[in-house]
Amino acid sequence: MKIIVGITGASGSIYAVSLLRELSRREVDVYGVCSQTGQEVMQSECGVSSIDFPSVIWNKPDDMFASIASGTCCADAMIISPCSMNTLSCVAHGISNNLLQRAAAVMLKESRKLVVVPRETPLSIIHLEAMLKLANAGAIILPATPGFYKQPKSIQDLVDFITERILQIINPTT
Numbered sequence: 269m270k271i272i273v274g275i276t277g278a279s280g281s282i283y284a285v286s287l288l289r290e291l292s293r294r295e296v297d298v299y300g301v302c303s304q305t306g307q308e309v310m311q312s313e314c315g316v317s318s319i320d321f322p323s324v325i326w327n328k329p330d331d332m333f334a335s336i337a338s339g340t341c342c343a344d345a346m347i348i349s350p351c352s353m354n355t356l357s358c359v360a361h362g363i364s365n366n367l368l369q370r371a372a373a374v375m376l377k378e379s380r381k382l383v384v385v386p387r388e389t390p391l392s393i394i395h396l397e398a399m400l401k402l403a404n405a406g407a408i409i410l411p412a413t414p415g416f417y418k419q420p421k422s423i424q425d426l427v428d429f430i431t432e433r434i435l436q437i438i439n440p441t442t
Contacts (some may be wrong), residue, residue, distance in 0.1 A: 269440050272336050272346035272375075273324070274368040277305025280387035280412055281313045282423075286431040287349055292323045296440045299336050299343065300324040300342035301368045323385045329366045338370040339378045345438040346375045349385035350412065353395050356386055360398040360405070372407075382407040383437055385430065408437055 271291060275284045281423050284306075291298050302310070309425060311317050318326050327334040334348060335341045348355060348368065359382075364370040375382040384407050397415070399409050414429040 269297065269345075270341070270343040271296050271326045271438065271440060272299045272301070272343045272371050273315055274346060274348040274351075274355075274371065275300070275302040275306040275310065275318075276348065276350060276352040276355045277303050277309050278350040278352035278355075278387050279309060279313065280382060280385075281306070281310040282427050283324065283385060283387070283412055283430055284310065285314050285316055285353055286424075286427045287434060288321045288324060290431055290435060291440065294440050295380055298324045299327060299341075299369060301327045301334075301336065303329050303366065303368060309348060325398045327367055329368060332370060334367055337367055337374065339374050341374070343371075343375065343380065345381035345383065345440075346371060347383045347385065347434055347438065348372060349383075350382045350387040350435065353386065353388050353398070356384055356395070356402065359384070359407075360401040374406050376407065377405060383410055383434055384408070385410050385412050385434065387412045410434060410437065
């Protein structure tokens with residue numbers, strides 16, 4: 269299974285870190301693309317960077333010749349976590365200014381799973397309309413809003429809840 273993980277500069281890098289750690293334990297090929305701001309936020313919020321995940325095949329955000337920029341890459345799923353409203357809006361409107369946005373556009377045009385994990389709050393009508401547009405195009409919108417019915421004891425429990433939901437949707441090999 270091939271999975272693409274896109275990381276934007278939105279706050280909530282802990283979700284990406286948790287997802288990358290979990291995917292690295294599974295028999296899947298993980299392709300990553302992280303914006304410059306995403307790198308900075310991940311370092312600031314979590315004290316890690318993309319180099320801390322050597323099993324991930326990292327692509328430069330401006331490399332529009334990367335394999336994930338084409339439908340021939342045959343990725344099974346893509347997760348954008350955390351997903352900034354800028355990225356969400358660009359993808360919803362067919363704008364591909366960088367590799368992350370292009371890879372997401374490819375997932376939609378090829379009718380493959382695209383999971384978008386927005387972390388913004390509150391949401392404006394513009395955000396909601398962009399999310400609806402993406403959902404109508406086939407994306408799965410999974411806001412980073414953990415449930416409390418499992419009685420979490422830590423922040424990591426809350427993060428793990430979102431990670432588990434993402435993994436349930438993309439169903440990677442265990």
